[in-house]
Amino acid sequence: MAGLAATFGSGAMTNSIQEFDDAEAFFVIGSNTTEQHPMIASRIIQAVRQKEAKLIVADPREIKLAKLATLHLKHKMGSDVALLNGLMHVILKEGWEDKEFIKDRTENFEPLKAVVAKYTPERVAEITGVDKDSLRKASEIYAKAKRSMIIYAMGITQHVAGTDNVKSCANLAMLTGHVGYPSTGVNPLRGQNNVQGACDMGALPNVYSGYQSVTDPKIREVFEKEWGVNDLNDKAGLTLTEMIDAAERGDIKALYVMGENPVVSDPDARHVSRALRKLDLLVVQDIFLTETARLAHVVLPAASFAEKMGTFTNTERRVQLSRQAIAPLGGTLPDWKIICEISSRVGYPMNYDSPIEILDEINRVTPSYAGITYSRLKGSWGLSWPCPNEDHPGTLFLHKDQFARGLGAFDAREYIPPAEVPDEEYPFTLITGRVGFQFHTGTMTRKISILEREAPNAVLEMNSKDARRLRVIDGSIVAVESRRGELHLPVQIKQDIPESVVFSTFHYSEKNINELTICAIDPVAKIPEFSCAVSIRRV
């Protein structure tokens, strides 16, 4: 998000989901789309098959989309910036860039040119493992198609170079003029149904709703007036990973966690538990007693989506109304009511009647949500922001005619290697991810028998050659060890994974893969890398 905000001025999908149907070329990097965003993947597949759209997949694994791809670039783990710079190198060398777009709509082009000049196909091949011809072909497909889309997900953001990766995607799109038109743009696929909404509402350390900075006095004034207070804090807060570190150091005394299970979802899980145990007060608000809630001093039982009304904002910036289906069970309350109660008890009375009244306030203080009112949502399938007034139809694609920040800013990045690369002691790279049947730490999906039946336990996916070398077969138990922990997992032999790379999921708290992963963070977005070096032995 930080990467796109810096280059384009807005950290969200530039296009809407329906526009995938008409793209001419897709460049999918760091997204196992069929597993994680199957509805979008289905559109990509249809566009490729029925409209002969070209598909480039950049992924170390032979994911399902790779089988349908025009071209599959199996670049090495963590070499994304080098690959993207390599593509730009070829595009500039061949003169496939969009000169007019660069001149009229962007700035800082010269520094980019200087950086990508260093990424010759030979050097890129060395870093990424992608050969010269494939690099050229990919550059040509992406640059020459009229409507090209870049699609990415956590596969490129969860790296120490996560922000660099995103900026490089933005650079590539601007270089070729592939942003600001229908079916043309840069599309980060969000990992949860409302993660876009949470960010939009300012559930970030540095902004109010609608990405309005807490350091801007004019913006603070708007919120001070709305809330009837003075002197709102003008400093950005801490990110999640920073909070955990601060808790461990003793700098944070109390933590209030809502709908999150960091003991299982965050890297270096033992470190997370250790840090949380040091707190004077841990409050966890969730619909189930999660692993994190078990460590809490106070647990606040919240109502589920079916027991409350409100809105969700999905990956295409579409705000949709969610209606209450049943009354809250067993003494639970909707999150908003819990927050109002707590706020009132600590001295700031909050007296909203309903989520509708809260949405009214959002409309008043959030320019991009100003026109997304309850009465409009009630009669529609939702509205995509920016939607500045009640007559505005919502926005299908962003940055038409001009970028949200005015001119698009090229931000040239250099390749940096991953934090922890395999060595003699830990010769494998462990990557983590999800399967389609389980959601995150499984607090909800693992309670559903049919989903649990589809994906009942954690496995370690491994290439057959590695399996032969380790003398293990499907189902053999192996010990996976990193510098932070050890876990015993059954092997699942897969053809779609490269040698020396293993894959597992973080859904299973009884086999918490995050006890092994690394908490090396991206310096800008503070997103952790997760991937790490491991050793594997038969047990």
Place this chain on the structure above:
Amino acid sequence: MKRLKKENVLPFLKEMNKTEKVFCPQWVDDRDLLFIPLGEGEYKGDIGKTTISVKTLVFPQTEDIISFRGESISKIIDSSKKLLFGIRPCEMKAIQLTDRFMKRDDIADPHYLSKRKEMTTIVIACHEPPSDTCFCIDAGGMPYLENGYDVQLFDVGDFYIAIAGSERGEEILENKYFEQGIEEDREKLEEIKSKARHSQNNKPGLKNAIEILKEEKADEDFWERLADRCINCGGCVYVCPTCTCFNVYDIPSQGGYVRCRSWDACLHAGFTRETSGHNPRPTQGSRLARRHEHKLKFDIINFGESGCVGCGRCSDTCPVGLGAIEIIQELNKL
């Protein structure tokens, strides 16, 4: 032959609701048309096509079937009286097909049959297709029924022409809200039927698809290619009026346990996976093939009739365009 004025439908249903639970299509939040107990939504006269078929009332999404505690075990049977008003002919036909399956001598299903026995069925024939995805005629059916219902109603504008199809149906027509019809109604009825027979433009070609499957023209590649898009949500199965796969599990209850069953789907890998880990239907393509071959091939062998009634619900529901209509169209390209 009798008449039921449309303005009398609600009073009639309300009266019936005093002695048996009445279900009919009602709108919830102006968004969803559901077959639910009278009063739980808004009845607007427009029967339409409900998102989930009436199957849910004879074969609920989840039901308790056995309770056990210590030595005692008891069957849980629901034999409450229900009146279902506004069933579509295709749904009724689906129930008839399901009856045959659930009544097979060796494995009669008491939970289904008890509900079925106490159910009064009032079908409303479709004078025009309730949606673009309807294809009952192409599927070998008709937008009205010849038999197998208690009462069938035909829409004539201000009123329905009512025909009894059983003794129970004759009883219903004795209700005060049903008025004596006139001789011209007979003509009108034929007129409506004839119009209804020609009312559907949606003709995916089910008969030909059946032949193609019989000739084994659809190979593994064909199904795998389609399955690339299948997201394995099971939606097509759940909304299908003839799908009856279920999963069984026990949950603790009052010091004992209750055995429940819930809808399941043959599209899920776990449905056919064996304890050893081996799966006779190992790929999504093989499971998709299984589902459609069951309806369009094996049902014909076992029961002499296809298991697809052409209601189009799977095509309405599938988020990636892989309902029966699309599958039939793809088969016809072979």
